[in-house]
Amino acid sequence: MTTPLPGQMMDVPLTVSSLLAHASRHFGTTEIVSKRVEGDVHRYTYRDCEKRAKQLAQGLIALGVEAGDRIGTLAWNGYRHLEIYYGTTGFGAVCHTINPRLFPEQIVYIVNHADDRYVMFDTTFAALVDALAPKCPNVRGWIALADDARLPRMTTPVMGYEALVRAEDGDFDWPLLDERLASYLCYTSGTTGNPKGALYSHRSTVLHAYAVSLPNASGLSARDCALPVVPMFHVNAWGIPHAAPLTGAKLVLPGKDLDGKSLYELMEAEHVTYSAGVPTVWLGLLNYMRETGLRLTSLKRTVIGGSACPPAMLSTFRDDYGVEAIHGWGMTEMSPLGTVARLNGEQAQRSPDEQRSLLEKQGHVIYGVDMKIVGNDGRELPWDGVAFGELYVRGPWIIDGYFRSDVSPLVDGWFPTGDVATIDRDGFMRITDRSKDLIKSGGEWISSIEIENQAVAHPAVAEAACIACAHPDWKERPLLVVVKRADAEVTREELLGFYQDKVARWWIPDDVVFVDELPHTATGKLNKLVLRERFRDHILPSACKVVN
Incomplete structure (x- = not known):
């Protein structure tokens, strides 16, 4: 019997820190632009970001944070939040992004269930933190994302983020971690019962970043300027904070102001070419442009997900503004990207009506994800665009269990999404209903x-x-x-x-x-x-x- 022959390749782990280290070394002067809660615009580079992320790592280690500890965030899309993404995971801690839009009691449950050691927060959430802190006794400290001069007046004792970072020199080497260790913790919205935690790994995060960057997905490159409107507290902003440094794309972070006027002005000022967000946000942008008669001069494509995108919105972006609106689908348990609606060469030659019909669906899977629909008897249904059943998925960035739960959600190695869908002969999936109301x-x-x-x-x-x-x-x-x-x-x-x-x-x-x-x-x-x-x-x- 022939002995299997192992490959002779370097065993370099896929770690989150390698994404920022790559950007710092090879795209070091590329900008990261942030609209701060203070009201001004902050600019620096990937090289600056990595240094401050290393300073943060040193500061957290000095506070006694160890590998595996969870660090919570209540923050908008901004450069400090980005530093936390990398400064925590870079030395083995876990970045736990928390959705501040949840009911406070849900946030209390999430913080306590995650057993967060520290929680870092934007100053706009000072009142929320004052309400949360007495109910979260295991949190060792609350860190305001501000310098000492802008620390909010609170009943909760807080530390200043800038003081924590400034106390360190950044002379720090990212450790070579096991790529299967935890990197990020994101909780579902708790629609039935308590919220559930999806615990991502370094490997899954990096692979997802690769997938997000594929031409069939976002197609991000170093020529792009990416603005994630989707919050960084919502499934890691759909992976854009990882895909941008992987590709060397300029990154623009909009902060708390997501109204049509604010987004339009930021997009135009920074020459944004790519964005992503939920339909509600794009409705606000389209309404603002319709009322003012303004047009987008740089935006080329945007991913629309979170809920089904109205066909009229897809056509308005395409026909009125020359922007490719890409319908996408995924979920927290999938890191989140699963499908995108983009046409191949043959499909692009079909009639306009046929193309439109495909683009209005949730789309085909990207490499790494597989899917199927099953009937009530558990058997797989045909891909004919007519048969509908519960949608199942699997892949290297899809969970195999929830954080601190011994009950596996998998069915024969597949994750049941709870969505009901059809899949057509082209492999385009369409959500038709939900198995729960x-x-x-x-x-x-x-x-x-x-x-x-x-x-x-x-x-x-x-x-x-x-x-x-x-x-x-x-x-x-x-x-x-x-x-x-x-x-x-x-x-x-x-x-x-x-x-x-x-x-x-x-x-x-x-x-x-x-x-x-x-x-x-x-x-x-x-x-x-x-x-x-x-x-x-x-x-x-x-x-x-x-x-x-």
Whole structure:
């Protein structure tokens, strides 16, 4: 029997620090531009960024942070947040990005579940930190991303980020870590039960960065100027903070101001060629340009994901502004990128209608990801564009388990996404429904179950159902359908006010409809299919304001 022959190649680990080290060494003068919360624009280079990331690593080590410890962040897209991305993972700690838009109690759960040693925060979140700190006893310290002169007045004792960095010299060598060690921790939005943690590795992060940069995906190169509108606290800004240094692209970080005017002015000033974000953000940009008559002079392509992109938005970008809008799909458990809607040479020769039909779908997988759809019997369904089933995925940057959970989510080595989809003969996937009754508003998930549970806690409510209603701005917003208790009275305004301080403000339903009874299935469950059909044409009050 022949003995397998091993290759004779260097065993150089794929580490996150190697991405920034590469950019610093080979694209050292390329700019990183940030709109700071202080209001000004900050500029420096990849070489500067690596030095400060090393200073941060030294500072954290001096504080007693060890490999494997989690460091939380509550921060916008900016150069300090980027330094934390690399300064923590570079010596083996784990960067734990936290979504500040979550309800505070969810953030408390996430910080405690992750067992964060320190949490670094932008000063805009000072009040939030004051509310969180007493409920997070294991956090050793809270570090404000500011210099000493701009430290916010708080009840929570805080350290200054700039003082921590300034105390070190940056004379530090990134250690050669095992590429399978943890690098980043990102939590889901907690749509059903508590949020769940996806723990990425150095290897998965680097491979994902390669995939994001492929021509069939973003196509990033050193000639590009990339502006991730998607927050760095949301699945690592879809991998752009890693793909940009990998390719040597200029990086522009927009901070907290994501309105149409602010984004347009920053894009034009910095000659941005590539961007990525959820449809709601692009709606604001398109509305601003339509109102002012302005045009984009440098933007060439943008990835739109987080929720389904309206076909009209794709055509507006393409036909009115000459920008390629790329429909993408993924999820936190996938690091997140899974599919992109871009045509090959043969598909680009088809009729405009056929091309448009493909581009409106979520797209085909990028190398590294495989997918299939399965029926109720667990068997794989054909790729005919008609059969639909639950979407399963697998690949080297897809989780095989949740952080601190002993229960594997995998089914025969595949991850069930919870989405229902079709796949056509071209391999283009289209999401047709969700296996759970979730509502996606502006790219963020809302739990219908949680909304219903809060409603029935009201003494005047006998039963409640929450469904999604179409919205011209947020795409989907929650509608609450309620059966009152006998001889009880409650108004729409009273019910909506009942949600204050119980759920995140953006989770509160936009409208309430009172009915005599709710439809149920044969097993006694709420029949939301019937409800969605019944209220398909319901117009939300907030939708009227947008239209008017």
